[in-house]
Amino acid sequence: MPDAGMEKPPASSQPMYLGHAQLPFLALILVITLVAVTIDGLALQGSAMLVGLLLAVVVTLLTFVLPWRRIGTNWLALVAIADIVVVAIYSDALFAILPGVVILIVFPVLWLCYALRWPLLLLGIAGAFGVTIFPFVHSGVMPDGPAEWGSVLLLPAAASLLAVAVHVAVIHLRQQQQKVRSVTAELRRSLAEVRDRDITTRAVLDTVDAGISLYNASGTVLLTNALAIPQLSEGPHPSTTQLAEEPDVFEEDRTTRMPLGDQIVARAARGELVTRRTFWVGEGAQQRAVVATSQYVRRASGELIGTVVATHDVTQLAEAIRSRDDFLATISHELKTPLTSILGYLDILEDRPDLADAGLARELNAIQRNSLRLHKLISALITTAKKNVSVDRRPYDVAKLVDNAVNAAQSEADKASVTLLAQAEPGAIAEIDADHINSVLDALLANGIMFTPTGGRVTISAESADDEIVVRVVDTGIGISAEDLPRVFDRFFRAATSRNNDVPGSGLGLTAAKVIVDAHHGTITLASVPGQGTTVEVRLPVLSADVGEPASDLASA
DSSP states (O other): OOOTTOOOOOTTTHHHHHHHHHHHHHHHHHHHHHHHHHHHOOOOTTOHHHHHHHHHHHHHHHHHHSOHHHHOGGGHHHHHHHHHHHHHHHHHHTTTTOGGGGGGGHHHHHHHHHHSOHHHHHHHHHHHHHHHHHHHHHHTOOOOHHHHHHHHHHHHHHHHHHHHHHHHHHHHHHHHHHHHHHHHHHHHHHHHHHHHHHHHHHHHHHHSSSEEEEEOTTSOEEEEOTTHHHHHSSSSSOOHHHHHTOOOEEOTTSSSBOOGGGSHHHHHHTTOOOSSEEEEESSGGGOEEEEEEEEEEEOTTSOEEEEEEEEEEOHHHHHHHHHHHHHHHHHHHHHHHHHHHHHHHHHHHHTOHHHHHTTOHHHHHHHHHHHHHHHHHHHHHHHHHHSSOOOOOEEEEHHHHHHHHHHHHHHHHHHTTOEEEEEEOTTOEEEEOHHHHHHHHHHHHHHHHHTSOTTOEEEEEEEEETTEEEEEEEEOSOOOOTTTGGGTTSTTOOOHHHHHTTOOOOSOHHHHHHHHHHHTTOEEEEEEETTTEEEEEEEEESSOTTOOOOHHHHHHO
16 A cells, blocks of 8 residues: 555656665675675685675665566565665674674665655664664673663664654655646646647638738747738748838838838837738839738736737739729719710800790700719719829918808708708918818718708808818708718718618718818818717818918918
C-alpha cells in the first residue's frame, strides 16, 4: 500500500539514484577491507568479511542490472537490508581495530528514508541500532554504565534522527515536485491550446477575403495574412520596411500623393484609428483601390498591444462606380443639349398669340412644365455625377435667395394647400455661388412641400452665426425613420415614407444639395421625427476658403 504522506518518485529514476548511492558504499567497503588487511594482516579466506564483501559487490551489481520497473520498487528494500547485513558483518569483524566502521549504516538508512516508505524507514532505524549493538551481543561484553551506553547509542540515534528529518524533507520535496509536474502539465496543455488557437487564427485570417495586419507602436507587423501585404504596397512581397515607406499611395483622386505620415501604416503605428479610408496604391494600369479600417487591440488590463488594420481591395467596385458616373455624366450632357433647345423654342412659341387662339396654350404649358422638370432632373444628375462642383463665389445676400426661392415655390405650396413662410435675416452676406445655392434652396423647399400633408407648414429661415450663414428649412410633414436617416444623402436613395406614400421623386435632390454645399466648404445636416416633420440645416462660411477679407467689406461691396 502506498504511503499516505508521500508520493513515490517515478520508477524510471529509482534504479539510477539507488546505483549512485550504492557505489560509494561499495567503495568504502573495499577501502575498509584494505585498511583492515594492512593493519592486522587478516586473511580473508574463510572470514566473515569475505561474505560481506561478496554480498556488497553482488548487491551493487543487481542495482544496475535488474529490471526494477517490472519487478517493482518495493523489492529495493532487500538491497538496503543486504547493506545493513554487510555493515553488521564488518562492524562485528573489525570492532576491535576499526570501531568506527559502524558509520556505514548511514548509507542504507538514508537512502531507505529517501526512496521507500515509513515502515521500511523504521526497519532502517532498527537496523542502525541493531548493527551498533550486535558486536556487543556477539562478544557477550555489554557496555558498562550510562556513559558507555550513551557513547554506543549516540551514532544510531543521530542517524535515526537524521533519517527522519530527511524523510520529512523528501515528502515535502516530492509534494513540491508533484505541484511542479502538475503546473508543467497545465502549461503544456495551455501551450498546446495557444498553438491551436494560433493555427486557427491564421487559418481564419487567410480565409477572410480581406487584408488584416496587426502593428505595434514602432510599425512592426506582429500578425498578418496573405492578402494584407499585396494590398498595402506595390509589388508581390515587399518587406516590412518597404511596406512602411511605400511612396506610391494616392488620395481618392488617384493623382495626389498621400504623405508618408498620413498613410495607413504610419497612422496605425501612431495608434490613430481610421474608418473606411479609401486610397489608391500603385500607378498606371496596376493601380488598385483600397478601403482601410483600423481598431485598437488591448489587453484585459487596458494596455495597448497594437493597432489592427483591415483592408479591402475595392478596385473593381471603384472602377464600376467611375464607369457609372462617366456614363451618367455623358448621357446627362447629351440629353441636356437638345432639351435646352426644346425649352428655347417653347419660349418662342409662347410669344405667338395665334397659337394661343388656336387652343394650344394648355398643351404648350404641359410641354414646358415637363421639360423644365426633366431639365432639373438632368442638372441634378450632372451635379451628382461630378462629385466636385466648380463654384464661382461672389458676395451675395442670402436673404434675397430665400425670398426668390419662396416666390418660386409659392405656386406649388398653394396647390398642395401648404403654408410657406420665410424668416430671413436681412443683410446676411456670404461669398457663394448664387445660382448653385438657389438650386439647393429650391430642392429643399420642393422636398418640404412634397412631404407635408394638406394644412401643414414649411418654414425657411436664414441668419448669421459667427462666421457662418445658417439656413434652415423646417416642415411639419411625414418625417423620415431613424433607419433611413443615415442614407438620405445617398444618390438615388428614397426613404420608405416616400415610397409607401407614393410620393414622386428621383432621390437626387438632397445628393445634389450636399455636393454643392460641400463645394462651398459648408455642411448640410438633416434631422427628422416620423409623423412630426423634418429639419434641414445648411451652414455656409461667410468667406470662401481662398479669400481673407472681412465680412463687413463684402457687405459693403
